Amino acid sequence: MITLSDTPGLALYQDLYQQLRQAIQRGELSCGEKLPSKRKLSEQLGISVNTVDAAYAQLEAEGFIQSSPRRGYFVLETGILPQAEHPPAAAPAIPVQPEAPVQVDFSPQGMAREQFPFGVWRRLMRTCFNEYDPHILLRTPTQGDPGLRAAVAGYLYRARGVRCTPEQVIIGAGTDNLLLMLAYVLSPDYTMAVENPLYNHAHDLFARLGHPVSAVPVGPEGIELDALPEVARVVVYTTPSHQYPLGFSTPIGQRTALLRWTSHSQHRYIIEDDYDSEFRYESHPIPSLQSIDRQGRVIYLGTFSRSVAPALRISYMVLPTALLTVFQREYHGFSSTVSGFEQAVLREFMETGRFDTHVSRMRIYYRARRRSLVDALAPLQAHVELLGQPAGHHLTLRVHNGMEEAELLETALAVGVRVYPISPYFLGEVPREYRSTVLLGFGGLRDEEILQGAKLLAEAWLPNTGGTA
């Protein structure tokens, strides 16, 4: 029995459609049953034939009923839906690490938001978001905006000696995304040799995509060549200019040795992840592996997360020509993963020279914050050792006060300071020499916070001396 309701906002035809649909689903109208003709139903309900027609059309489109020429409408078999024995539970909340509030957080991810050129960026957004640009709403080619790729190629040559054409540059939504593309296009018989420790998920990612993976120790002399797998097809993943998290820079001799090792087979490649190349503070940056590679064996990776902003999910990868051919064949037809509009804004930022200016300014800014932190740690100096090069956005600190990592973190937290562990970056056991090592980021802190944090750390870590060694 159909009774049309007066539900506001519900069109009559929708009401009728829903009631008929429910009747079918509840089995009140069963398979094969003939529906009243449109005219008859319209008279019964006092509504127009058009309304019934719309409801029947909807039911027909959804496959609840079928029209048979000159005979009318019949109910179709719609099937009984299986019911869950246990209905699905509500989704669990996304797990978040509850973090105690602290006075000073030495997060290595911290960034100086107030230094961002909001005004410039806003102007560029206005310029780029232009209704007369026929491309602004469209996706870019798979490898990214050609103008941005040319700007990246030019910048990399000036800043890092990287020699490539814009055709070799691939823009992707973050380094993880580029690694996923790379693991995807490389045939699974390539062994991936990754540094240990390592800052990202490359190990799991390559393994998940079917590649044999080997973790190779890395230290002050770079990745251990003797521990590299002696196979014909291999890709070595390394951060030679500023090892993350250890902070070391691979000496030139070891760099050339790695390139020589690679030359022993035609199918050996190196992924050079130069993630914070813009932030080397006390000397001219060390030449990139790509710039001294003569054989086209280096895949160069970089990111705008640090040099512009982490929100901007834009990284880039420079492929040697042999791999570019593979990439273009295997990844053909996939969409670019980065917003065309944001690529256009970044392209303008680079083409107008503002990127270089911004990077120079930020280098000076972060160098000063690093200097402040090093100075502020003076009271601890007899008990700590800085590892690696002056670069990036954190210090790698080896502490000689008898505490191991967990105790260093806990005692710091007890005085309201968060420092960061190095152990999560290691695959397997942490080697003895890094068991008392922690990370102190300085990118997001003001000088007074740095001073205050260092003072509290001295109290936490040298309690018997009153914090002054």
Next chain:
Amino acid sequence: MITLSDTPGLALYQDLYQQLRQAIQRGELSCGEKLPSKRKLSEQLGISVNTVDAAYAQLEAEGFIQSSPRRGYFVLETGILPQAEHPPAAAPAIPVQPEAPVQVDFSPQGMAREQFPFGVWRRLMRTCFNEYDPHILLRTPTQGDPGLRAAVAGYLYRARGVRCTPEQVIIGAGTDNLLLMLAYVLSPDYTMAVENPLYNHAHDLFARLGHPVSAVPVGPEGIELDALPEVARVVVYTTPSHQYPLGFSTPIGQRTALLRWTSHSQHRYIIEDDYDSEFRYESHPIPSLQSIDRQGRVIYLGTFSRSVAPALRISYMVLPTALLTVFQREYHGFSSTVSGFEQAVLREFMETGRFDTHVSRMRIYYRARRRSLVDALAPLQAHVELLGQPAGHHLTLRVHNGMEEAELLETALAVGVRVYPISPYFLGEVPREYRSTVLLGFGGLRDEEILQGAKLLAEAWLPNTGGTA
């Protein structure tokens, strides 16, 4: 022999550094050789000791030389770089399909740029790009901006009956990117059963990530249930509401049958790709599979490429709770692939109701363009057949004039009209019934272009009748 040049813009220390470095690399200064003391070299060259000090520091940082306390600086083994037998060739240009200029291009990718709400979007960008928002420069959580996910969950419930919490929503840089995540987190013993034909790369993508893949025919009755692989762990990829490219909508009976099939094992899932759910024109949209699923077996996919803009690489995926747990475990720690800023703008667009308004307006707009095209094709009506539902941005046209696909495309091109083939979407041979079928997009065309294009097509396809059947 060192002679400092007067190269403008080159600091003296850089000049000295480069000359020494070249001398070492060319073997003029060999391993173990002692360098002149800083004082001596500064006197020789008539430059300050500080300049020499900077150059030596740079060489030392790069591992070319080493200082030995009280003895001086010594050249280190830097190794000879292997040379390529054949130096790498210049990168090939990115292959582009050279396309002949045409009068009317019925591209299924066409969009109505002039209908985009540029003013509204600009205002939202201004509001969101706010230096006082502490999160605006930071990456969002892995699954995306929580506010955007809540807005998507709300919209999907209103528009498609999808029942989910914001926790179940994952934001990604396009559907390819979400499928890659999904293929990544699912264990490789899941067989992926994909529709054939299919609009995207899901087949290759799943195969590449190690999943057994099975192509299952699809037609007016939806995916063929009898052809689904009878294995315990399987994920069926389907576009039930508007099959792309065929245009069919799976009837409700087949939908429930697919859900019943899925219920036969605990590890059977369905990917419901509802890529253009916003654009159904002649009846109320058919209920999504997700909305009638009682067992938590449907992974629901959607995108903003069509409803907002393709440049905006934003799609979403709703995971059933069982898979959400797997996702959160396996994909833990990866970065979101979508710009935090653009997520914020889209969130505002949705939260302020402007998305709903825009979609309603665009639905009316595209429905009118579709109607124009159908009307314009009237001269051909005795010779063509429209497949599928009135939805989306293209017509699927079966032509009965004796021509097969290639000839249909060529004869159209000969009169200056581009129509699109259906064959690239098929894996393997095109079934007989689709060999004379082409796609005509209408999204990017004005009515006069549509009229002109249809007139030319009639001339091309019905030459003997003077274009009027």
